[in-house]
Amino acid sequence: MNEKKFQKIKDIAEKEISNTSDVAHDMSHVMRVYNLALNIAKQESNVDIDVLQAAILLHDIGGHKEMSDPSGKTDHAIESAKMAEPILKKLDFTSKQIKHIQDCIISHRYKTENKPETIEAKILFDADKLDSIGAIGIARAFCWISKNNANIYKKVDINEYIKENLSGKINGRIQDKTKHSPQIEFETKVKFLIDKLFTKTAKKICQERVIFFENFLNRLEQEINGEL
Numbered sequence: 001m002n003e004k005k006f007q008k009i010k011d012i013a014e015k016e017i018s019n020t021s022d023v024a025h026d027m028s029h030v031m032r033v034y035n036l037a038l039n040i041a042k043q044e045s046n047v048d049i050d051v052l053q054a055a056i057l058l059h060d061i062g063g064h065k066e067m068s069d070p071s072g073k074t075d076h077a078i079e080s081a082k083m084a085e086p087i088l089k090k091l092d093f094t095s096k097q098i099k100h101i102q103d104c105i106i107s108h109r110y111k112t113e114n115k116p117e118t119i120e121a122k123i124l125f126d127a128d129k130l131d132s133i134g135a136i137g138i139a140r141a142f143c144w145i146s147k148n149n150a151n152i153y154k155k156v157d158i159n160e161y162i163k164e165n166l167s168g169k170i171n172g173r174i175q176d177k178t179k180h181s182p183q184i185e186f187e188t189k190v191k192f193l194i195d196k197l198f199t200k201t202a203k204k205i206c207q208e209r210v211i212f213f214e215n216f217l218n219r220l221e222q223e224i225n226g227e228l
Contacts, residue, residue, distance in 0.1 A: 032131050033059070
């Protein structure tokens, strides 16, 4: 993708994403995913970089629509894919490219039945998930806690929590966000992410980041209990 087209898409994405107050999904998140995805792509074959770049830049532009829907029925991935179509048409992407980019966007979400099929979609999925673990994942977790008036520290019976607050599914939507915590997030999502990823590069990165996340939570628990 040439620099002019890249900048136009980036500017549009930044404008749309600025409509949400969620710092965990701001434009800096998009660019972290972008840089990580391009590094993963270097280790893969036959990657359509134009499709990948566009999909990454636009993957969260519908986030403000999901955030403003109290019913919880709006899926920002689907909304982002819809919003991407006219943007891409104006920039002379082919219908085949647009469909591919939309498929990448729709399948990037963790809590969905829409699974990535192409290498571009898999790379976007992997890079997006990696941004939720490691040091940056911890930082984003506490941003989320502050925004949703949740808990800095809270351990629960995970099976009971899944029944009561995740609609009975380990990857279910959180019903009452104030009951959540980084410990619960780790036990219901983070430690399982490596099995959800597609590329060898992402799995290698994930393994190290999960250990970092877990070590942090163990240290936090010790400090809270007055042990350190």
